[in-house]
Amino acid sequence: MSKTIQRPGDTIFRGLAQSAAFVILVTLAAVALFLTAKGIPGITADADQVKHGTTFATFVIPLVFGTLWAALLALVFATPIAIGVALFISHYAPRRLSGPIGYVIDLLAAVPSVVFGAWGMMTLAPAMQGPYAWLEENLGFIPLFAGPASSTGRTMLTAALVLAIMILPIMTALCREIFLQTPRLNEEAALALGATRWEMVRMSVFPHAKSGIISAAMLSLGRALGETMAVAMVLSASGIITFNVISSTNPSTIAANIALSFNEASGLTVNALIATGLVLFVITFAVNFAARLLIGSPKRAKGAKK
Amino acid sequence: MAHHIDVTDLNIYYGDFLAVENVNISIPARSVTAFIGPSGCGKSTFLRSLNRMHEEIKGAHVDGKVIANGQDLYASTVDPVDVRRQIGMVFQRPNPFPTMSIAQNVLAGPRLNSKRMKKSTADDIVEKSLTRAGLWNEVKDRLGRPGSGLSGGQQQRLCIARAIAVEPDVLLMDEPCSALDPISTSVIEDLIHELKTDYTIAIVTHNMQQAARVSDRTAFFNLNGVGQPGRLIEHGPTELVFSNPSEAATEAYIQGRFG
Amino acid sequence: MTSLLTRPAAPSAGPPSLNRPAGRRPLPQGLTAAIWATSGLALATGFLTDLGGARGFGLAWLIAMLVPLASLVFEGRRKATDRFVTVLVVTAFMIAVIPLVSILSTVIAKGAPVLSAEFFTTSMRNVVGEGGGIQHAMLGTLIITGFATLISVPIGLFAAIYLIEYSDGGPTARGLRFLTDVMTGIPSIVAGLFAYALFVLIFGEGIRMGLGGAVALSVLMIPVVIRSSEEMLKLVPNELREASWALGVSRWRTIVKVVLPTALAGIVTGVTLAIARVIGETAPLLIIAGMTDSVNTNPLDGRMATLPVFAYSALMNPGVPPQPSIDRAWGAALTLLIIVMLLNLVARGISYLFSPAQRR
Secondary structure, rough: OOOOOOOHHHHHHHHHHHHHHHHHHHHHHHHHHHHHHHHHHHOOOHHHHHHOOOOOHHHHHHEEEHHHHEEEEEEHHHHHHHHHHHHHHHHHHHHHHHHHHHHHHHHHHOOOOHHHHHHHHHHHHHHHHHHHHHHHHHOOOOOHHOOOOOOOOOOOHHHHHHHHHHHHHHHHHHHHHHOOOOOOOHHHHHHOOOHHHHHHHHHHHHHHHHHHHHHHHHHHHHHHHOHHHHHHHHHHHHHOOOOOOOOOOOOHHHHHHHHHHHHOOOHHHHHHHHHHHHHHHHHHHHHHHHHHHOOOOOOOOOOOOO | OOOOOEEEEEEEEEEEEEEEEEEEEEOOOOOEEEEEEOOOHHHHHHHHHOOOEEEEOOOOEEEEEEEEEEEOOOOOOOHHHHHHHEEEEOOOOOOOOOEEEEHHHHHHHHHHHOOOOHHHHHHHHHHHHHHOOOOHHHOOOOOOHHHHHHOHHHHHHHHHHHHHHOOOOOEEEEEEOOOOOOOHHHHHHHHHHHHHHHHHEEEEEOOHHHHHOOEEEEEEEOOOOOOOEEEEEEEHHHHHHHHOOOOOHHHHHOOOOOO | HHHHHHHOOOOOOOOOOOOOOOOOOOHHHHHHOOOOOOOOHHHHHHHHHHHHHHHHHHHHHHHHOOOHHHHHHHHHHHHHHHHHHHHHHHHHHHHHHHHHHHHHHHHHHHHHHHHHHHHEHHHEOOOOOOOOHHHHHHHHHHHHHHEEEEEHHHHHHHHHHHHHHHOOHHHHHHHHHHHHHHHOOHHHHHHHHHHHHHHHHHHOOOOOOOOHHHHHHHHHHHHHHHHHHHHHHHOHHHHHHHHHHHHOOOHHHHHHHHHHHHHHHHHHHHHHHHHHHHHOHHHHHHHHOOOOOOOOOOOOOOOOHHHHHHHHHHHHHOOOOOOHHHHHHHHHHHHHHHHHEEEEEHHHHHHHOOOOOOOO
16 A cells, blocks of 8 residues: 655644644643652651641541542432433423423533532521431431431531532433433334333333443442532531431541642642542542443444544 | 546455456546446446545555556555546535535635635636536526525536536546436436536446446446455447447346346 | 342233223323322422422322322223332432522522622722622633633644544544543542642642633543534534545645534534533632632733632631621622523524534
């Protein structure tokens, strides 16, 4: 195959496009590199050199716990709702309504995180005080609700609820896409057998969508892990580890902790905070990586091109 | 200036797959040569190799020689972009640029290459090309309207006008009528007939009557089986190929026994 | 409801039969419609009267449950299950809508009284207690988001062009797409830390700078721009590229003059949505752009206030007395919300106005 002549314009333009694509790689590498370079002094710092006054491991473990715990709770709340809403849009709502309904959910995605935080802090938390007291009184034997119930409502459960609302739109959108991809023939086959709508969904939509739902959940988990403002504003945090979700002492999350303490930090404390950021980056990277692997390779190469 | 094309020992590949094998043919100037044959026989692939459009598909390449105007189109010093300015192409489905008006579509070739020209020159090219494509009278009052507003047959003639506005020597047509109704088809066929006084024309068609109607020479391509490369079975004056083919396969195809 | 996912496909309700069992008649449509309407009424009553949203919701749900209940009596178990799931699915939607309504109404109720000409045209410089405004924060948001757009759009668009127009869809392209997806998942606070670490390298410890905010936002914005532009370039029919090549137009001119104009509306829509997404980002700006009370229009010179960070710090550190600051926070939140909604509307408008009557 003979090498074809390249016009100078083509060479330059192609070079530009190629380097732009290369920027993605460089950026990701730079994020990892810079966080590592700036984080390592924070990891190795002695307890008396940093504001939190402990070794890095003691500092970061409660934060990692809080991060995973809050995200997991949010996922537990959001998943059934997202599946329900997605199903409503894809299979239950009248066809004319499904567009506007999808738009309403997308509106939720457009709300800035600081607004969620403000709402969670000023509206949701006070509203939850009553329910929390009730939970402590009636379900206090479950460790989750051991209490004492927070008098401000700014608890792990509130933060997780706000997180759940925040990841709802993305999860709904992903699930909706997956449900809509169910082969029409499978659905019609089920209906032709005399199945009710629910039986059709269970027989043809869910089996088809299973792995898609799991990866949607993992992508949303990635979002929840990294979400900062809602937790920073809603949660009243202290560096403990507890599964109690309604008390006034809660573990903070990595992201919220950075946001809350970065501006007062100096010296090695800054490095330690950056190191926690690195930990967060690694966790979300792993979760996203796994989710993308699950969505996986096939069906990628569709489109107008060769 | 129209000139003829000589093809020697041309093999055409998609990656490692040999799609068309060992073609030798001479396409004379100022005449219409039709390529016929069953689906997958490589006639379109061959046509696209004549102006180096073939290689726009990833991994596609050729070996052999295609000589036009004394120059091997596949020589290493030849820029495929220049080849396409000499050898224009009309596609199966009309594809006017949707963002451009009728006049802008006609001028697309020169304009997209940023050729500076005076308004009067541009107007001249538009009128001349559209007249040549037999479309001027139908669109002269709406040159500023989008090209996609025309009927299918008109769009295809707009595409022909767009191709000849570049002033090529050769026009390649890849099943130009297959997406059109019979009336538009006959208009285009008449147009081809007129255009051959100035251009060398090669046309791929799956419609044997069309080949018989418009072409001076016919080349029949065939393949032995799926996965086998396509081959040029025979070529010659259209009348001869249709009335007295020298190969049995050609006769079988022309009589509609397969394909 | 999650357990549904792990359940095997076989229906437990026995083989479906065309013959309806004797004595089973379908519920009249009018009845179900009436129950649904009553349920909706209860919900509305809950929100509009002293009954309270939660009680109204519970009441509405109980009423709606009459449908599957009646169905169980008259239509049999399979139908009843079907109707029960319908109630669940509608419930899920209502649960999703309630916070949206609550957020919007809270922000509007608390923010709208604050908005005034003075609020938009003064900064917080030398303001203690009442008065002051968000001029500095609006300017900062405008500047930082503007620079982020200037950085992200060329990179994102060119990367998309590489993926669609140049790459052969081989391992390189697949790798890049994968990395783009992964990049979409970078937490915004990590982007802020990255910008900080980068700028510390250049300017020294403790740096705060508007441009840093723009870099952090770009990290979040680039993958979004790539993804949406890629989708739009894919929609351009290959025939148009071929038509252009066949006219002897080089590849790059084909891209610039045929492909991009054809995809323009979609690309602009995608960019607008990307802007809407990052304009509300708080965490990275808190880290690298910081907060100040004065107008600062130089992205290279120190702290720069932005709307989200303003709202955040006005709520979290209100000072004494707290109420004026909290009010300003809601005003800023409402302003931000309006900007984001407007951007979304604009994006939709563009894609609606320019969507070509797709003829192929």
